[in-house]
Amino acid sequence: MLKSYVAQVKKQLLIYSVFIALDALLCAVFYALIANAVGNYLFSINYAQLSDCLFIALVVVFVRFAVKAVLSGLKSKLHYKIEEAIRRDLIVRIFEENPLSVQLKSSLNTLVLNAVSDIVPYFTGYLPAIRAAIIVPVVLWGAILSVSPISAVILLIITPLIPLFMFFIGKGTQKLNDRQWAQISRLNQRFQEAVSQINVLKLFNLERKEVKNIKFMTRRWRLETLQILKVAFLSALALEFFCTVGIAFCAVTLGFSIYEKGFDYRYALFVLLCAPEYFLPLRNLGQSYHIKINAFAAVKQLAYWFDKKESLQVSSKKTLLLNLTHAPFSFALNKVTLVYPDGRVGVKDLSLKIKAGKTTALIGASGSGKSTVLKALCGFLKPQKGEIFINDVSYDTFDTKDLINHIAYIPQRPKLFYGTLFDNLSMERSDITQKHVTDLLNKLNIKDFVNNFPGGFDYMLGDDGKRISGGQARIISLVRALLTDKDIFLFDEPTSSLDEDLELKVLDGFFTNFPHKTVIIAAHRTSLIKYADEVISLDGR
Numbered sequence: 001m002l003k004s005y006v007a008q009v010k011k012q013l014l015i016y017s018v019f020i021a022l023d024a025l026l027c028a029v030f031y032a033l034i035a036n037a038v039g040n041y042l043f044s045i046n047y048a049q050l051s052d053c054l055f056i057a058l059v060v061v062f063v064r065f066a067v068k069a070v071l072s073g074l075k076s077k078l079h080y081k082i083e084e085a086i087r088r089d090l091i092v093r094i095f096e097e098n099p100l101s102v103q104l105k106s107s108l109n110t111l112v113l114n115a116v117s118d119i120v121p122y123f124t125g126y127l128p129a130i131r132a133a134i135i136v137p138v139v140l141w142g143a144i145l146s147v148s149p150i151s152a153v154i155l156l157i158i159t160p161l162i163p164l165f166m167f168f169i170g171k172g173t174q175k176l177n178d179r180q181w182a183q184i185s186r187l188n189q190r191f192q193e194a195v196s197q198i199n200v201l202k203l204f205n206l207e208r209k210e211v212k213n214i215k216f217m218t219r220r221w222r223l224e225t226l227q228i229l230k231v232a233f234l235s236a237l238a239l240e241f242f243c244t245v246g247i248a249f250c251a252v253t254l255g256f257s258i259y260e261k262g263f264d265y266r267y268a269l270f271v272l273l274c275a276p277e278y279f280l281p282l283r284n285l286g287q288s289y290h291i292k293i294n295a296f297a298a299v300k301q302l303a304y305w306f307d308k309k310e311s312l313q314v315s316s317k318k319t320l321l322l323n324l325t326h327a328p329f330s331f332a333l334n335k336v337t338l339v340y341p342d343g344r345v346g347v348k349d350l351s352l353k354i355k356a357g358k359t360t361a362l363i364g365a366s367g368s369g370k371s372t373v374l375k376a377l378c379g380f381l382k383p384q385k386g387e388i389f390i391n392d393v394s395y396d397t398f399d400t401k402d403l404i405n406h407i408a409y410i411p412q413r414p415k416l417f418y419g420t421l422f423d424n425l426s427m428e429r430s431d432i433t434q435k436h437v438t439d440l441l442n443k444l445n446i447k448d449f450v451n452n453f454p455g456g457f458d459y460m461l462g463d464d465g466k467r468i469s470g471g472q473a474r475i476i477s478l479v480r481a482l483l484t485d486k487d488i489f490l491f492d493e494p495t496s497s498l499d500e501d502l503e504l505k506v507l508d509g510f511f512t513n514f515p516h517k518t519v520i521i522a523a524h525r526t527s528l529i530k531y532a533d534e535v536i537s538l539d540g541r
Helices: 002-008 010-044 047-096 107-146 148-157 160-198 197-203 208-260 265-302 309-315 368-380 400-405 421-426 433-441 470-483 498-515
Strands: 333-339 345-356 357-363 383-390 406-410 486-490 516-522 534-537
Touching: 002 010, 002 107, 010 047, 010 107, 010 265, 010 470, 047 265, 047 357, 107 148, 107 160, 107 265, 107 498, 148 208, 148 265, 148 486, 160 208, 160 265, 197 208, 208 265, 333 368, 345 368, 345 383, 345 406, 345 534, 357 368, 368 406, 368 486, 368 516, 400 498, 406 470, 421 470, 433 470, 470 498
Parallel strands: 357 516, 357 534, 406 486, 486 516
Antiparallel strands: 333 345, 333 383
């Protein structure tokens, strides 16, 4: 997964590498000028030459500042581009997911936010650090080799020890990080479930027990985090040790060279100034290595969503519905067995036919499979056995996303979101105006529906239908389904929360103004069943 995004930012990383090399070269030039200036001041005392060196060094400082600014801009641009790409791909995959999937759990939003926050630094921190750790030492090593081959050999011997030590520490860190990710995922899910069910917890006096459980899980996560921090401090200490040893060896050998062989002190000063800069990118890489560990752990958490790419490509190659058939639509189920993602069997060996352009009522006891059939007709459930047909063409022929575009589905618990009444009715479609909604309400014989809300269309609804009644939520879901003007309507007890008078008004308005549609209703109420052209009982099937 990470490799595909690396390919997208390959050009930016190449430009970043060029500026890193330029910065390293300027660094070597700056220290050469400083070493020459110090030697000139202490021994030659040639003020003209000294001022020239200092002036050029000052110019180099400003140029390096400009290069650093460019590098910072490139990193910011890279951060924006890669975060946008990851979030966009995740959103596409989540919206393509089956609504009944067990992957669409309450902790998904927290997981996605945390995971993306850990993945992005891999591109903006770790990958640039790798390039700096390769380019900067090579440039400075070449500069040091030109003046002190012995120092260059010492650095060449010390340098491989740093990535080797990082490798051994990293293996242990990987296991600790995986455990921490699993722990925080469980904690997120437990906390969100507790918040969503807080009424039940208080009703049965279980809030103290739940708080105690969350505190215990929080303590475990805190201990896992401290273990990772211990390893991080250990790796930082090891990096500092090797860097200090390398610089110390260079200093000792240079001291003996000056004392015994008359080695030029300016060259020695140049090497000692460059040595810390030589090790700095390696030390930064050691710190950035933990970014890589975090990113890989986050990728594992999102592996399911990024593994969907191949299946999405297969789906996109399927035929569009209107290319093979047209409205009105009929349905047929041939010995179909439907199983939910959690393993529950919805229906088994079910066969039935639904006529085109007619209203069909599915009746039966609770658990007989009425809602399951509707979900299968939407494409949310794939038959484990048997086959589903629309106008005598198999469902497997069509792209599921295109199929849903022709279906308006109202589940037993319609989903409403935080926003105005009009936003929930129009689903923020620009082609729907308040007049469209008002005309539709008139057709359904409930023209005063909006006036019952303080503020009318601007009334703010709470999350998941809070601040309104169950009956009002049903009407909102029905109206926005009808505003889509689809060819197929699948209703799962659409008027279950309405009183009898209001239900009759709505049903009369619907069946009077929307004839010749294929309507399938999962029904218990006789008031719904009497409008059906055909009634199919699922009991005993």
